[in-house]
Amino acid sequence: MSQLFEQLKPHLDKAYAYRTALVLLSWDNSTLAPKKALANTSKAVAILSGERYKALINKEVKDLLWALSTEKEQAELTAYEKAIVKNVKKNFEDLELIPPQEYQEYQLLLAKSKSAWEYAKTNNDFAAFAPVLKDIIAYTKKFASYKQKEGQPLYDVQLEDFAEGFTTEILDGFFGKLRTELVPLVQKIREKKGFISRDCLHRSYDIDTQKKMARFLSEYVGFDMDRGVIAESMHPFTTNLHNHDVRLTSFYRENGLEYALFCVIHETGHALYEQDIDDEITLTPIGGGAGMSMHESQSRLYENNFGRSKAFWKNLYSKIQAFFPEQLGDVSLDEFYGAINYSEPGLIRTAADELTYPFHIMIRYEMEKMIFENDVDVMELPKIWNQKYEEYLGVVPPTDSEGILQDMHWSGGMIGYFPSYALGSAIAAQLYHYMEKEMPLESYLEEGNLKPIQEYLKEHIHRFGESKNTQELLLETTGEAFNPDYYVEYLIKKYSALYEL
């Protein structure tokens, strides 16, 4: 047992305590808090955020971290302890590179940028958001430049924050392949418009019954309600206080059953990851998942590879019919399977089907890369956005609210985050491919025997939390690095069959 690590522990515990408070405050704000509460409550949030920052960013912690990084001390640490030291030290180093004055200015900017974006989106007024976006881009690029290594593309620095181990080189290859292989497929499906219908999902579905169905479905997939909560929010998300308290939200539309169905399966995919984190690290800085792309791979594996497969619904569908006998009684399994896989290029990322989804991400990727590589005039961005939508998806947003303003990420400084969504889908396909060799995957799905599937994921991925990164986990689990071929093959095979191409 390392004495120095023992000295670090109280600091880690404090950071965990602040994180717990802040996660709960944020959860509460999204799910329950009364509408006039925010102004007062956010004063507490600001103070607690400051304390959380100070808990790990201080001289005492710094001395301990550097002392713990010597070879002699490292030899005394467990793998988890090493990962914790590495993780906290990296945060420290990243923050140290940024002058405190600039960091504070940036925090102030972020404090008002979300409402600027909300205003712009509500009023379809990109010009109102443009100056804020311009500043966010400037700060983000400047901060990335502080961390940039010799010869490293600037956007690569930014990607590191969200998808460690993924570079523009890898992503160019990935999106290039998608463009080449999938654009023709999307085009062929457009030509068969009407071949599949999803009208059955748009009948009137009682919301209270949908909520009961959502809970049933989440538990069916594996969510442990003794260690979890399901609530409702405008934008579905999953969060956790620790592995014994994982919370997901869903979202319901009376005339769109697909929202409840797939929001819940998607979020449960995230939630299983969080519930499976090792007890030993759940209260530490490495108690989360291994980065955004791996997290997203789990939600998409459940939502799409499992949740939109025919095997998954073979025996389950009758149970969903039982919730809605009037609405689904006359809909066959095949019709239902078609409906949940209906594909049509659209404007909105979060409403996109499995096939056209990655194009929404590709467009953002290309724009973010361009922003980082060139001096782009912010006011030109909507035009570029619309051109790309026309080129890849054949649709043009009638308003910026339905175009470049649709997502809040950039307003929160999350540039470089989007690629994780598409990477997640590709990683899911890669994992699925290997899991099929390890177990009778399709039979398990048909039988509703999802436990061994989750056990496999827990054993190979979930339990490690952030102690390993996405590329390491992929290599150890599948025996190869990230490989998008499985994803492209999967989509072509699935959609060619569905649309009889």
Added chain:
Amino acid sequence: MSQLFEQLKPHLDKAYAYRTALVLLSWDNSTLAPKKALANTSKAVAILSGERYKALINKEVKDLLWALSTEKEQAELTAYEKAIVKNVKKNFEDLELIPPQEYQEYQLLLAKSKSAWEYAKTNNDFAAFAPVLKDIIAYTKKFASYKQKEGQPLYDVQLEDFAEGFTTEILDGFFGKLRTELVPLVQKIREKKGFISRDCLHRSYDIDTQKKMARFLSEYVGFDMDRGVIAESMHPFTTNLHNHDVRLTSFYRENGLEYALFCVIHETGHALYEQDIDDEITLTPIGGGAGMSMHESQSRLYENNFGRSKAFWKNLYSKIQAFFPEQLGDVSLDEFYGAINYSEPGLIRTAADELTYPFHIMIRYEMEKMIFENDVDVMELPKIWNQKYEEYLGVVPPTDSEGILQDMHWSGGMIGYFPSYALGSAIAAQLYHYMEKEMPLESYLEEGNLKPIQEYLKEHIHRFGESKNTQELLLETTGEAFNPDYYVEYLIKKYSALYEL
């Protein structure tokens, strides 16, 4: 503006931030958190509690508080600022009198005492709780002795913590009067058993409909849902993050409509108090109510003096019937009014009617006083308890779980807390008496025009928070100190009429 007070502010803000986090964690634990979450989450709670303590109990704050207490500095402070300094200084002084070692031992004792009580209650095993209770009594008495002033009864010190300004002398007079005047009344009502029935409240009431009714009722009484939340918990309570985020819970029984009705009105009484606290002090240490007894007076004023009056239901009753046409359609207003005021001595405090309720408190008061004045053998307490129940209420608990173990207060060190409940009822009656002179109170209740009533309470009591104590507020509002006569008169008049005595 006092410069010293400006220096104190960041410390106050920090304490407020920790309080916010802890209140939310506690609320969440009672209403939503998954059942296996507590062990991990309580580690964060322990750390945040420690930080909260340190935020105000430190050398820097001490120096500021003492410096702010000089006559010269006091002259520069507003009334609120003075109250804040006084409040924080009093906490400081109280804590300073207790040796840190003993304080910590006591905290450790409290950390395990609740589960010891729960075990004992579940298993009807008082002996299992007795050693813990013995230690709690010993610590409580020791801590009180540190604060005890020359000639002051020890139990008076303890009472100060919960009902500032109320002494054993006042309480002896109060309970003495209740004993003399009300025991005969209770006896007479026993003899008319069957004269009133409450069977209509024990029909089958759908829980979801009860929840809708509860929300309607709370808003009818005045709860502002834009600044509030209603949830469900085992034991109803009200809490707040600040005046724009006040949260109450209710509790529902399918075969007992009175629970939903009066839990909700009671808790809304507390909640209106919290929503009415002045904006200027809501985020400060004096942002709560003026002590337990005044808080309880507001909940009981709404629950009993208003909520169990005929005027209140005159026009409202038909709206409740509309929620439950099958169950209440054949029940007249008079029958309903009788049912909600049905009186019968029972064993359980929280299920007691308005008339027999104070006897439950009187018994606890007598026992607590005895514990503080004498060296009582803890193992004798159940026997004493049962004797008193037989003497005052004519009932004997068949088990200790339904007797001395029914409430958790003592297990949390809350000795001296119970009297506030009865004081609250008496204060409510005193306020009601004076309010009748100030406004057409009964007409307002009949019309459902509760706004001017709340405005009056806000103006005279609520807005001040803890900046004035209960006795001060009573004197300023009613022109006299605490006077239990109104309460006794009210009960005698009401119950004599109800039971035609």
